[in-house]
Amino acid sequence: MGKLDKRDYTPLNEGRVYYMGDGLFLVAKEGDGRGQSVVVAYEDVQALRDSKATALKLTDGTAQSMGDGMWLITQFDELSRDTQDVTLTGQDCETILTTYAYAAPAADRLAA
Numbered sequence: 001m002g003k004l005d006k007r008d009y010t011p012l013n014e015g016r017v018y019y020m021g022d023g024l025f026l027v028a029k030e031g032d033g034r035g036q037s038v039v040v041a042y043e044d045v046q047a048l049r050d051s052k053a054t055a056l057k058l059t060d061g062t063a064q065s066m067g068d069g070m071w072l073i074t075q076f077d078e079l080s081r082d083t084q085d086v087t088l089t090g091q092d093c094e095t096i097l098t099t100y101a102y103a104a105p106a107a108d109r110l111a112a
Contacts, residue, residue: 010099012092017099025096027073029086038075038086042100049093069093 009016015029023042028035041059048056048063048071056063061075069090077084088096 010095012095013089015086015092017092017096019099023100025100027086027088027092027096036084036086038073038084040073040088040096042097045088045093045096045100048088049090049097 009018012027012029015027018026018028020026020039025040025042025045026037027040028037039060044056044058044063047058051065054065056071058073058075061073064072064074066072066087071088073086073088075084076082
């Protein structure tokens with residue numbers, strides 16, 4: 001994985017998404033002023049967009065429905081030894097999937 005360019009992102013509701021390659025995205029949110037970030041896989045974002053469940057197990061972490069298409073994504077960060085929590089809206093999921101469709105190399109799209 002190469003170094004993320006801070007200018008190479010797509011804006012989200014209260015945050016940003018960076019494409020990391022291999023079908024993975026770094027979602028960074030400021031929300032309450034204590035920057036949080038999680039890594040989500042393309043398949044996870046599709047599941048969040050399409051799910052009617054109240055909770056989902058993700059590739060890394062969990063998602064809890066907050067209603068109205070909003071999800072609370074929770075992951076454990078090994079470096080900080082703390083959890084990272086990020087909310088994603090339905091629009092955020094659509095933005096990430098659209099970004100993936102246009103930003104990812106064809107080989108990555110086929111692998112996902």
